[in-house]
Amino acid sequence: MAGVVLTAIAISSCSEDTSNIGESLIKDTDKLDVTTEEYEVSTQTVVADSVFTLSNNCYLGFVRDPETMADVKSEFTTQFHYLEHQYVSPDSKFISRVDGKAAADSCEIILYLTSPYNSKDSLSALKMKVHELKKPMEEGVRYYSNYNPMTLGMIREDGLSKSKMFTFLNLQDEDTLRTKTTYINNVRITLNSPYTDINGNVYNNYGTYILRQYHEHPENFRNSYTFSHNVCPGFFFQITDGYGFYARVRDMGLKTYYRVQTDSGVVSAALTLAGTKEVLQTTFITNDKQAINKLAAERNHTYLKSPAGLFTEVTLPVKEIKKGHEKDSLIAAKITFQRINNQTDDERKFNIPQNILMLQKDSLNAFFENNKTPDNKMSYYAIYNYNGSTYKNSNTYNFTNISNLITSLWNIRQKGVKENPNWEAEHPNWNKVLLVPISYNGTSSTSTDHDMSLTSACLVGGPDNDHDPVTISVVYAKFKEQ
Numbered sequence: 001m002a003g004v005v006l007t008a009i010a011i012s013s014c015s016e017d018t019s020n021i022g023e024s025l026i027k028d029t030d031k032l033d034v035t036t037e038e039y040e041v042s043t044q045t046v047v048a049d050s051v052f053t054l055s056n057n058c059y060l061g062f063v064r065d066p067e068t069m070a071d072v073k074s075e076f077t078t079q080f081h082y083l084e085h086q087y088v089s090p091d092s093k094f095i096s097r098v099d100g101k102a103a104a105d106s107c108e109i110i111l112y113l114t115s116p117y118n119s120k121d122s123l124s125a126l127k128m129k130v131h132e133l134k135k136p137m138e139e140g141v142r143y144y145s146n147y148n149p150m151t152l153g154m155i156r157e158d159g160l161s162k163s164k165m166f167t168f169l170n171l172q173d174e175d176t177l178r179t180k181t182t183y184i185n186n187v188r189i190t191l192n193s194p195y196t197d198i199n200g201n202v203y204n205n206y207g208t209y210i211l212r213q214y215h216e217h218p219e220n221f222r223n224s225y226t227f228s229h230n231v232c233p234g235f236f237f238q239i240t241d242g243y244g245f246y247a248r249v250r251d252m253g254l255k256t257y258y259r260v261q262t263d264s265g266v267v268s269a270a271l272t273l274a275g276t277k278e279v280l281q282t283t284f285i286t287n288d289k290q291a292i293n294k295l296a297a298e299r300n301h302t303y304l305k306s307p308a309g310l311f312t313e314v315t316l317p318v319k320e321i322k323k324g325h326e327k328d329s330l331i332a333a334k335i336t337f338q339r340i341n342n343q344t345d346d347e348r349k350f351n352i353p354q355n356i357l358m359l360q361k362d363s364l365n366a367f368f369e370n371n372k373t374p375d376n377k378m379s380y381y382a383i384y385n386y387n388g389s390t391y392k393n394s395n396t397y398n399f400t401n402i403s404n405l406i407t408s409l410w411n412i413r414q415k416g417v418k419e420n421p422n423w424e425a426e427h428p429n430w431n432k433v434l435l436v437p438i439s440y441n442g443t444s445s446t447s448t449d450h451d452m453s454l455t456s457a458c459l460v461g462g463p464d465n466d467h468d469p470v471t472i473s474v475v476y477a478k479f480k481e482q
Helices: 002-014 021-025 206-216 224-230 289-297 318-322 361-369 403-419
Strands: 032-040 042-047 058-064 071-078 106-114 126-132 161-166 186-190 235-242 245-262 265-274 281-287 302-306 310-315 329-340 355-360 379-385 396-399 432-439 455-459 471-479
Touching (some): 042 289, 071 245, 106 206, 206 265, 289 310, 302 432, 318 329, 318 403, 329 403, 361 432
Antiparallel strands (some): 032 471, 058 245, 071 281, 106 186, 106 245, 126 161, 126 235, 245 265, 302 455, 329 455, 329 471, 379 396
16 A cells, blocks of 8 residues: 555645546555545634744844734844854964053954845845843753843843944945955944943953953853853844844854064954854844734634744644544645735735745644754645746645644544543644744755744635635545455
């Protein structure tokens, strides 16, 4: 039977006529009984509230979805770490000196920006404030998109605080630089004002503080843990004013510039501290709760919206699928979710989610916290399918075979009710799955993250669906009795 599964799936995926599947697959002496059924599936929109966000995908901005009129703001927290194989010259070689000790010439944080949600808004101005943390984020803590260091008392009140007005297109860089293919738009936040550390020591700028810490306590630069706990806990980047900008912060660095005297003359150098996936980063998302709840309450369709916005909940008719087929093998189960076209032509409309994840509702948090990838058993992913044509499977998300999921949910349910008659009432989500926008390229070596970019899609479904019902098509098989 296992040998005919793939062929059966292929046939059931491309043809409505499956009455002769068994005869077409094997010899007359080994015929299978192959039958197909179709069952309606119920869906509704649920509010995501917050999502797991520890990843290297930070976003910054504040915009409004022109289709749903829902605002979303993204801010982020990051640590920095000392890169291996860097060299910092001895104190005695430094040209700039303050109070007889080495000093930095200047210091800045650089944010490298990519993927603006709308390139025509490249000059939309925003204002942010960079806050120094008083203590670092900790390993092992599960940080979600509602992590707000401002309200949690994580900001050092008398620490570094720097405001910056910026746009996606950095007009401070020369045109000859910005037209190069290797150029990446960036925001530069200078940290050249006097800085006072937690012990009351005053430095002419933040870079001098970093350099002196390196000379006096090199052991604190040994790894990201010692650095974040003894030198630089990290920073929170807060949007304080402006509208119409949203972009990914692809890379970031804390750079300290200095000059040293060498045998061949004066040489310029820099110490670069990086904010990368080797250290903790988390994005803080603020959604318009009133607008989000209003969208979730709409009953004649469902939504997918990121970041940390809306998911579609699907109740799979597992008991109906298994009723009368308890001893049959479920070899295929296909379900398609049809997207409803945008109702606005505004060029600032959000993108369509390109990858979505289907997983059991109660396993949502554990899946992302444990850095899992879709296994085609209890979790699946689908790519947005659109080729400009009008055939049925265009403008859709197609899950071609979730039979393993159906069978697993049924077995879990059977075991549960056998041990506890009230199991089903105590586990109301046992047959519910979520559709979640994700960032994923389909390889097993890549982690699966919540999509933190701006996306939105409206799907056929909902409690009062006024389109064709959402259905799941299943294929059963069993050997004929001889």
